[in-house]
Amino acid sequence: MSSVLVIGGGAAGLVASAFAASGGAEVTLIERTADGGRKILISGGGRCNVLPSMLAPERFVTDSPAHLLRGMLRSWPLHEQRAFFERDLAIPLALEAESGKLFPQSNRAKDIRDGLVAFARRRGVRMLFNTSVIGIQRAAAGFSLQTGGGDLHAERVVLATGGLSVPATGSDGTGLTVAAGLGHRMVPVYPALTPLLGDPVAGHAALSGVSLNVRLRAKDGTRAVETSGGFLFTHRGYSGPSVLDISHVRTRPGRAESGRTIRAQWSALNAAAWELEFDAPSALIATLLAKHLPARLGERLMIEAGVPRERRTSDLRRTERLALIDRLTSYILPVSGDEGYKKAEVTGGGVALDEVEPRTLESRRCPGLYFCGEILDAFGPIGGHNFAWAWATGRAAGAAAGASP
Ligand SMILES: Cc1cc2nc3c(=O)[nH]c(=O)nc-3n(C[C@H](O)[C@H](O)[C@H](O)COP(=O)(O)OP(=O)(O)OC[C@H]3O[C@@H](n4cnc5c(N)ncnc54)[C@H](O)[C@@H]3O)c2cc1C
Incomplete structure (x- = not known):
């Protein structure tokens, strides 16, 4: 029987550990928080948007070859992922028709987290909570791990430590450092799906609380990015789904300043x-x-277009009309920064996808090491896509790590 250590008891690690144990391996899950799955608990406003009703692989962001991402994402078809929750975890999901998102019928994220922990336990996974992995080295016939509670050894290791987003949920980036130390090329990381800060000079704080549906456009390198949906003026800047989904054009490193302009309709x-x-x-x-x-x-x-408050269409000057239409349909959002990892829903960048086997997610640099979830160089738009990525890669990595040699 092979021994597998899964590091990180978040979305990806919980699924990975259960599937590794299903293959007959002796599996231990190591999690630094007291109970794991803290991001699941705060996801979807406490309701957990478990999955989207339709996958949109073309809207994922990666610096790795896109076909690798698509293959990994589709390795567990959406209807099978849904069946896993409804059949194996006995948690019925409900579709929110207007958003196309799937939530647990109970609307309680805790049901998803607790359901995954219970499922993994039923499969025989041993769980070590309140335990941090500090380092991992190659050793004879496997890996040796240093943890706060002593050293451990295993033939195979699944790294499911996430990235750096919302540190309060347990993410401190140790896994990224460990992966680099084991020889992996890392795509530089950045906060993604994060609110943006407004330029104080623009005085938009006075609009704080105003919300509406908008369309945003920008360029990410040579690629046009367009998002639509909710937009919220906050005290500090801009938030809402349309903003989070486009925020990477501001946060992704190595992009030309000229491509970072966000225009609002x-x-x-x-x-x-x-x-x-x-x-x-x-x-x-x-x-x-x-x-x-x-x-x-x-x-x-x-005011910004220089149109007097009492102006009527009959008196509207050509220059006023053009200036107003420009601001209504192509408004340059005065962004001065972003809210960073503290508020980011995910981490962009991470372990380069072309250094892992697409089917098994095993490292090409370090055999016996597997990756899943946010630690990998990919993230999707909000709407359940990031959990779909965590579940799919978690299942593939866990099943491969737990399979007999
Ligand atoms: C506010 C918020 C709302 C979100 N809502 C949604 C949503 O509704 N739908 C959706 O699809 N996505 C959502 N996301 C994104 C989603 O939560 C993540 O994509 C997903 O949780 C990533 O899973 P993961 O297992 O890879 O990483 P994580 O969930 O970050 O799990 C990593 C785990 O590893 C542990 N760990 C880290 N380092 C160590 C170490 N050295 N030793 C031991 N343990 C360690 C951490 O404690 C953590 O439990 C949301 C994110 C946030 C922040």
């Missing part, structure tokens, strides 16, 4: 549609704007 109306609106005879501009976006934002855009 504040409503469903594009420039041509606004031209038609402004053709209405003698309507108050402020009233027209308020039909499509929050009044406070409309007033603010009018």
